[in-house]
Amino acid sequence: xLVEYSLSCPQGGDGSEGSIVSQNPSLSAEIxxxxxxxxxxxxxxxxxxxxxxxxxxxxxxxxxxxxxxTRIKKLALL
Numbered sequence: 001x002l003v004e005y006s007l008s009c010p011q012g013g014d015g016s017e018g019s020i021v022s023q024n025p026s027l028s029a030e031i032x033x034x035x036x037x038x039x040x041x042x043x044x045x046x047x048x049x050x051x052x053x054x055x056x057x058x059x060x061x062x063x064x065x066x067x068x069x070t071r072i073k074k075l076a077l078l
Contacts (some may be wrong), residue, residue: 001043001044002043002045002046003039003043003044003045003046004045004046005026005031005035005045005046005047005048006048007020007021007022007031007032007047007048007049007050008022008029008037008048008049008050009018009023011078016031017073020050022049022053022059023050023052023053023059024047025059025061025062025063026048026062026078027059028047028059028062029062029063029065029066032047032063032066033069033070035047036066036070036071036072037070041072042072046070047063058077059076064077
């Protein structure tokens with residue numbers, strides 16, 4: 001079993017910043033942190049991000065910071 005969290009699709013709104021959650025590094029990190037804290041650590045999770053950003057490095061850096069602070073040890077950013 002795997003649970004998919006899509007942060008890549010528009011979540012309503014008018015298309016301005018924030019409609020696609022994963023375009024915002026801090027919002028992406030916050031949501032991923034919430035999920036990791038609230039969920040069972042043995043259940044695999046897939047967080048889908050968007051490629052529609054000017055720099056994926058900024059998004060990845062924010063997510064990696066969350067990974068450093070979580071109790072879950074088997075994590076990867078692909």
